[in-house]
Amino acid sequence: MVHVKFFALLRSNHRVSELSLKASDMKELTDEILLKVPSLSKEELKQAVIFINNKKVMHEKRFNEKLEDGDVVVFTNFVGGG
Amino acid sequence: MEWQKANLGIFNETDIKTFQSSHVLVVGGGGLGAHFLNGMVRSAIGKVTIVDDDVYEESNLNRQLFSTPETLGQHKADVVADALKAINPSLDVSVVKTRIQSVGRERFDDVDLIVDAVDNIVSKLHIEGLANDLDLPLLHGAIGGWFAQIGLVMPGSFLLTEFYGEALHGLEKSLRCPTFTLGLTGNLMVAEALKFFTGKPTLENRILFVDALNYEMRILYEKDDSYGSR
Numbered sequence: 120m121v122h123v124k125f126f127a128l129l130r131s132n133h134r135v136s137e138l139s140l141k142a143s144d145m146k147e148l149t150d151e152i153l154l155k156v157p158s159l160s161k162e163e164l165k166q167a168v169i170f171i172n173n174k175k176v177m178h179e180k181r182f183n184e185k186l187e188d189g190d191v192v193v194f195t196n197f198v199g200g201g
Numbered sequence: 202m203e204w205q206k207a208n209l210g211i212f213n214e215t216d217i218k219t220f221q222s223s224h225v226l227v228v229g230g231g232g233l234g235a236h237f238l239n240g241m242v243r244s245a246i247g248k249v250t251i252v253d254d255d256v257y258e259e260s261n262l263n264r265q266l267f268s269t270p271e272t273l274g275q276h277k278a279d280v281v282a283d284a285l286k287a288i289n290p291s292l293d294v295s296v297v298k299t300r301i302q303s304v305g306r307e308r309f310d311d312v313d314l315i316v317d318a319v320d321n322i323v324s325k326l327h328i329e330g331l332a333n334d335l336d337l338p339l340l341h342g343a344i345g346g347w348f349a350q351i352g353l354v355m356p357g358s359f360l361l362t363e364f365y366g367e368a369l370h371g372l373e374k375s376l377r378c379p380t381f382t383l384g385l386t387g388n389l390m391v392a393e394a395l396k397f398f399t400g401k402p403t404l405e406n407r408i409l410f411v412d413a414l415n416y417e418m419r420i421l422y423e424k425d426d427s428y429g430s431r
Binding site: 126127128130131168170173174176178193195196197198199200201 | 229231232233234317318319320321322325342343344345346347348349350363364365366367368370371372373376377378383410412414415417420421422423425
């Protein structure tokens with residue numbers, strides 16, 4: 120299973136913080152997330168910044184990335200104000 | 202100065218001397234920058250440089266620490282510098298009223314830490330490149346709505362470039378920048394700077410996320426070059 124965590128706007132807007140899903144790559148994972156959380160749009164997931172195991176940062180371009188059992192995938196949002 | 206000894210407790214006399222002999226250059230004196238500088242001066246920092254070419258507008262009154270109806274139209278860097286001198290008259294404070302892109306290299310000669318308190322991603326990435334060229338550590342802070350991030354970017358890591366990718370703006374565009382998230386984050390940046398100066402564990406090449414809506418803080422990103430070999 121891949122452990123998915125939501126932070127920032129994704130979490131506040133959809134009232135979901137964690138999911139455990141079966142997926143072998145990021146595309147499968149996002150498809151599964153959209154099934155489990157129908158209020159979430161593909162666009163919102165694309166705008167998210169994604170971290171795998173706290174070590175790797177991903178943007179939309181790398182959605183073909185392979186995932187392994189036990190991976191922790193965090194979806195959150197950028198902030199750039201000050 | 203006697204009042205600076207009120208910081209003894211978590212810091213010792215050597216730490217306070219270190220703060221007194223340190224120089225931080227802060228880019229952006231508006232939201233994050235003013236909260237950060239207020240905390241640094243009260244923590245006994247000896248020298249600060251404030252880089253900001255902007256003047257106060259009425260829309261800054263909701264969040265920027267030293268903006269008042271009287272200071273509208275004045276340069277933020279000047280007003281903040283005066284406020285800091287009022288707290289500590291012996292503070293060594295310099296003001297640079299240009300954009301960061303035009304600041305001369307001589308301004309960085311004895312700088313120990315550069316601070317990213319700017320309000321946009323393009324400038325943040327420029328500052329990261331500059332700090333890297335100057336071989337100086339960069340304290341990064343950013344906010345949007347209830348949310349914030351802080352990190353200590355070391356030369357060679359290009360943490361922000363990797364993190365922001367091709368993004369031009371984040372949640373701040375729609376959620377704006379409330380004063381409490383700025384104060385919270387600016388003061389966490391003070392804690393981080395003081396830890397850096399005293400050799401305590403820092404957020405070196407890591408990004409801490411802060412969520413003031415759900416009351417959560419956690420490290421979501423640690424730069425690790427070995428990951429790619431998995």
